[in-house]
Amino acid sequence: MRRLAGLRPFALPLGVTLGLTAWVCAGSWGWSSSGATGGATGGWGAGWFLYRDFVAVPEPRLGPQSLGVSGAAARAVPLDAVTTALALVVPTSVQQQLMLAGVLVLAGLGVAVLLRAHGTVAMACGAAVAVWNPYVAERLLLGQPPTLLAYSMAPWIVLAVRHPGPAGRRLALVVLAALPAALTPFGGVVAAVVAVAASLATPARRTRGWLASVLVVAFLWCLPWLAAATTGPGVVADRDGAIAFAVGADSPLGTVGSVLMLGGAWAPGARPSSRLDLLPVLASLAILLLAAAGVLAHARRGRRRAAVVLATLYAGPVCVVLLLSTGPGLALFTVAQDVPGVAIFRDTHRLLGLSALVCAVGVGLAAGALTRWFAARPPAGGRGPSAAPVFGAGLVVLALTVLTVPDLPGLVARSYRPVAYPPSWQQVVDAVESTPGDGAVLVLPWQPFRNPAWAGGQPFLDPLPRALDREVLSSFDLTVARDDRALVVGGGDPAESRAWAAGRLDPAVLDRLGISVVVEWQGTAGRLPSSHAGLVAVLRSPEFTVWSRRTG
Numbered sequence: 161m162r163r164l165a166g167l168r169p170f171a172l173p174l175g176v177t178l179g180l181t182a183w184v185c186a187g188s189w190g191w192s193s194s195g196a197t198g199g200a201t202g203g204w205g206a207g208w209f210l211y212r213d214f215v216a217v218p219e220p221r222l223g224p225q226s227l228g229v230s231g232a233a234a235r236a237v238p239l240d241a242v243t244t245a246l247a248l249v250v251p252t253s254v255q256q257q258l259m260l261a262g263v264l265v266l267a268g269l270g271v272a273v274l275l276r277a278h279g280t281v282a283m284a285c286g287a288a289v290a291v292w293n294p295y296v297a298e299r300l301l302l303g304q305p306p307t308l309l310a311y312s313m314a315p316w317i318v319l320a321v322r323h324p325g326p327a328g329r330r331l332a333l334v335v336l337a338a339l340p341a342a343l344t345p346f347g348g349v350v351a352a353v354v355a356v357a358a359s360l361a362t363p364a365r366r367t368r369g370w371l372a373s374v375l376v377v378a379f380l381w382c383l384p385w386l387a388a389a390t391t392g393p394g395v396v397a398d399r400d401g402a403i404a405f406a407v408g409a410d411s412p413l414g415t416v417g418s419v420l421m422l423g424g425a426w427a428p429g430a431r432p433s434s435r436l437d438l439l440p441v442l443a444s445l446a447i448l449l450l451a452a453a454g455v456l457a458h459a460r461r462g463r464r465r466a467a468v469v470l471a472t473l474y475a476g477p478v479c480v481v482l483l484l485s486t487g488p489g490l491a492l493f494t495v496a497q498d499v500p501g502v503a504i505f506r507d508t509h510r511l512l513g514l515s516a517l518v519c520a521v522g523v524g525l526a527a528g529a530l531t532r533w534f535a536a537r538p539p540a541g542g543r544g545p546s547a548a549p550v551f552g553a554g555l556v557v558l559a560l561t562v563l564t565v566p567d568l569p570g571l572v573a574r575s576y577r578p579v580a581y582p583p584s585w586q587q588v589v590d591a592v593e594s595t596p597g598d599g600a601v602l603v604l605p606w607q608p609f610r611n612p613a614w615a616g617g618q619p620f621l622d623p624l625p626r627a628l629d630r631e632v633l634s635s636f637d638l639t640v641a642r643d644d645r646a647l648v649v650g651g652g653d654p655a656e657s658r659a660w661a662a663g664r665l666d667p668a669v670l671d672r673l674g675i676s677v678v679v680e681w682q683g684t685a686g687r688l689p690s691s692h693a694g695l696v697a698v699l700r701s702p703e704f705t706v707w708s709r710r711t712g
Contacts, residue, residue, distance in 0.1 A: 170272065173283035176558070177268030180291045185261045187573020207578025209256045210620040212303025212609075216252040218581060219589075220244040221629040227388070238384040239306055239343040240626060253578065256305075260576060263308040264291045266340075270315025271520045278528030281554040286524025288561045289447060290315075295516040297432055297565040298410070298425035298509065300572055303620070309340045310347030311513035314354045317341075321358040321365055327373070335377050342381040345389075346504050350513065352378035361469045389500070398503070402494040404640035404647040405507040406485045410435045411444075419481050421448065421564075422516050425509045426640070434567040443563035450557065451522025457529035474518035477511040484508050523561075527554060579615045584701035589627050591699045591706045592677050599676025599709070603634040605686020606653075606660040612683045614703060624679060633675065635661075663687040667694035670709065678707040 188209070208216050220226070226240035246255060268287035275286045299308050320333035334355055342348035355374050359365040379386075407424035409415045410431035418424040421444040423435055434440050451474075459467035483489040485508070496502045505511065531550050592601055601624075609619040625632040635657065637650035656669050665678070678695060680688050682703055692707055699706035 169276065169280045169283070172280045173272035173287045174269065176284045177265055177272065177287045177291055180288060180562075181261050181264040181268070184264060184292065184569050184572055185257075185576075187569055188260065188576040188578065189257070206253065207580050208253050209260070209576050210579055210615045210623070211575050211577075211618060213621055214256065214303040214305055214576075215620050215623040215626070216243065216256050217623045217627040218252065218585070220247050220252060220626045223625060223629045224631050225625040237345070237388045241384075242343060244626075259305045259309075260300075263305050263312045264296070265312075266316070267291060267296070267308075267312035267517075267520075270312065270319070271517065271524065273319060274315050274521060275524040275528065278524060279531045281531055281550050282524040282528035285527040285554055285557045285561075286520045288558050289451075289523045290517065290520035292561050292565065292568065293447075293516050293519065294410075294421055294423040294432075294435065294444065294565055295509075295512050297568050297571070298423060298430045299513075300568075301430035301432070301575060302425060302427060303575070306344050307346060307510060308513075309343060310350040311517065313337055313341040313347075313351065314514065314517055317351060317354045318358040321355060321374075322362055327370065331373055331377060334374065335381065338378070338381055342384075345382070345385040346510060348378075348382040348385065349504065352382065354514075357469075357473070361466070398649050399494045399497045400647040401503055401506040401649045402484070402490060402497055403645075404638075404642055404649045405509075406490060406642075407481055407509050408485075408642075411441055412436060412438075413441065415485055416482060417441075419478055419485075419512065421445065422512050422519065424481075424512075426507065426642075432565050432567055432571055434565060440564055440566060443560045446560050447519060447523060447557075447564060450526045450560075451519040454522040454525030454527070454529060455518075458525045470518050470521060474515045474522075477513075477515045481508045481511055523557060527557060575618070577616055582614055582701070582703050584699070584703045585627075587699055587701065588624075588679060588704045588706055591708075592628055592630070592679065595677050595698075595708050597676055598630055599674050600631040600633055601628060601677045601679060602660070602670070602675045603632060604660060604678060604680045605684065605688055606635045606657050607686045608635045608638055608650075610681055610684045612681065612703065614683075622681075633673070660689075661687065663689045665689045665692060665695070670694070676709045680705040680707070 208218070220240070220243060222241060222244050225236070226244055227237070243252060243255060250258075268291040271290040272283040272287040275283045296308065296311070299305075299311075316337040317334060320330065320337045323330045323333050325333075338348075338351035338355065340347075341351040352375075355378060356371065359371055359374055365371075405426045407415060407419055408426060408428075409418050410423040410425065411418045411421060413421070415424060418435075421441070423431065423444075425431055455467050455470050458470070484493045493502075493506075497506065527550075530553055534549050603622055603624050608621055610622055611617050611619045622634050625634060633654070635650075635653055637648050637653045637657075640647045640649055654673075656666075656673070659666065659669070670676075670678075678692070682688075682701075682705065694710055695707035696710055697705060698708045
């Protein structure tokens with residue numbers, strides 16, 4: 161019973177976290193849309209999300225792309241390999257649903273636990289802001305729930321560093337909290353930075369032995385993508401990436417105001433239209449002011465060092481992001497793309513995750529200060545303090561939080577729609593696997609995104625490399641429109657790809673590159689070849705055509 165009583169303060173923040181998460185994700189649960197040749201299938205996890213970077217296949221294979229040896233950037237290492245391994249027990253469709261909801265739940269609960277010393281209302285307010293804010297909204301609309309794993313696990317890494325147990329157990333907890341974040345290269349780096357920063361901010365952890373241990377385990381959890389990046393074929397540095405992925409204005413307050421309010425994603429399609437309205441701007445500014453007031457109140461209680469750390473963790477990323485969006489900063493960052501590893505940070509909006517968490521903690525601290533203020537001023541009559549004003553203030557904070565991005569649930573519902581792969585998908589996989597030899601597979605049209613009608617018409621990265629265990633040649637170069645310029649970002653496509661993009665197939669080139677199978681998506685953007693000399697069709701369907709090299 162005592163244990164249950166100890167969990168009672170977590171009931172409200174848990175309810176707020178789960179309630180807001182359900183509100184955001186409910187539109188993506190339920191029935192999946194129909195495939196081209198198959199009916200709709202029902203049930204949670206029955207369909208797959210095919211949205212921008214967030215794609216999965218029914219039966220993933222451990223191919224060159226999963227291991228980071230395909231020549232593409234190692235941005236999905238080790239995520240794809242872990243997803244493939246987990247698919248043996250958890251269907252990939254369920255994995256996607258769990259990740260979409262899980263990043264929100266973990267972020268909310270992590271901030272709530274950090275604020276547990278400041279009262280139930282403080283925990284609930286902090287959890288609400290961690291779940292629902294412009295940063296989370298725009299990362300979701302970019303199709304990047306895996307990137308949000310770094311955001312959601314940061315509070316848990318801090319808690320692990322502060323754990324009062326033996327050093328060995330504490331280090332194991334740090335690794336356990338960091339591993340979900342380390343599923344992506346960016347997340348691994350963020351986890352390392354958070355672990356080191358939390359250690360430096362905790363007096364009992366500022367020892368050489370502990371810091372050395374943290375650095376060693378951080379190197380180990382980053383090793384999968386480091387190995388792929390250093391031992392793989394490698395990708396040519398692309399300076400245009402800094403310009404293509406720089407932050408931009410998503411509100412009437414321009415780029416500076418947008419970034420201060422945790423927005424400014426590089427892709428216009430990832431910017432909620434509500435951010436242009438007056439009410440969300442005012443709500444976002446109110447949340448920022450509350451967070452600042454909470455940090456100041458924390459400093460006045462004698463926690464100046466902690467307040468300075470919080471202020472630095474908010475202002476630092478904001479200043480860096482804004483600096484790298486200016487002319488001189490952007491010019492320097494463009495040249496820096498030649499340095500190995502710098503390209504991981506070219507999407508600078510991702511850096512605002514720590515700032516968003518500080519806002520969540522700051523709002524919780526403000527709610528805690530308000531709770532103490534009311535507790536010190538009981539009403540007349542000698543009766544105990546009333547909880548009504550505190551909970552009323554909490555409801556106001558909750559309303560302001562939702563108003564920062566009021567259209568978030570609708571945007572997520574339209575973006576993350578479970579779809580059923582057509583029956584011809586498995587036929588394509590079978591046709592490729594039955595082709596003699598282990599030659600490479602060329603996927604056309606030559607461009608990275610697909611948008612067939614059977615998947616709802618929205619763009620998503622080609623998932624075919626995840627379904628095959630042989631080398632797959634598909635486009636990785638992304639065309640980004642910025643300031644009336646078309647920037648091609650990637651640098652990994654071979655020289656022969658220009659002819660493929662124009663719809664030309666040369667049998668001699670296919671021979672030289674060891675390509676034995678050509679898979680063509682039908683009904684999607686891009687140009688398909690009109691001539692297939694030296695190839696024979698082994699599968700034709702409304703969705704795909706598979707060509708194989710002639711053997712006789």
